Amino acid sequence: MDEQQFKDRTKRLALNIIRLVEALPTTTTANTIGRQLLRCGTSVGANYRAACRAKSTADMLAKLGIVEEEADETLYWMELLIDTRLVPSTLVADLMKETDEIVAMTVASEKTLRYRKSKI
Numbered sequence: 001m002d003e004q005q006f007k008d009r010t011k012r013l014a015l016n017i018i019r020l021v022e023a024l025p026t027t028t029t030a031n032t033i034g035r036q037l038l039r040c041g042t043s044v045g046a047n048y049r050a051a052c053r054a055k056s057t058a059d060m061l062a063k064l065g066i067v068e069e070e071a072d073e074t075l076y077w078m079e080l081l082i083d084t085r086l087v088p089s090t091l092v093a094d095l096m097k098e099t100d101e102i103v104a105m106t107v108a109s110e111k112t113l114r115y116r117k118s119k120i
Contacts (some may be wrong), residue, residue, distance in 0.1 A: 001105070003052055010045030010067075010102060016095055017041030017074065020087075030086050037077035040070045044102065057117045064110050071103045 024030040047066045054060035
């Protein structure tokens with residue numbers, strides 16, 4: 001997957017997160033979890049774009065670390081939505097799978113960069 005495809009994928013993730021949050025019930029718990037989910041779920045793509053503009057390998061690794069953290073946090077908030085029974089697991093299963101794949105690809109990129117950096 002190239003850089004533009006990953007940018008597009010993380011943007012689609014953000015749009016799907018926005019749709020999910022907009023569909024949540026209007027309760028205090030749903031609003032609180034929804035705000036957190038919206039913040040981290042939309043920041044994955046923004047932080048990946050920042051990583052693409054990194055000035056050095058170390059800078060890129062740091063920014064990819066943020067992408068990884070935000071994507072993992074996104075999974076956490078979706079898990080809470082399920083555990084609190086605000087949404088059925090079937091409703092967010094595909095979104096969680098996509099987020100998990102983004103985490104895995106980000107981790108793989110970090111490992112590759114660390115390996116290349118160690119060979120320099």
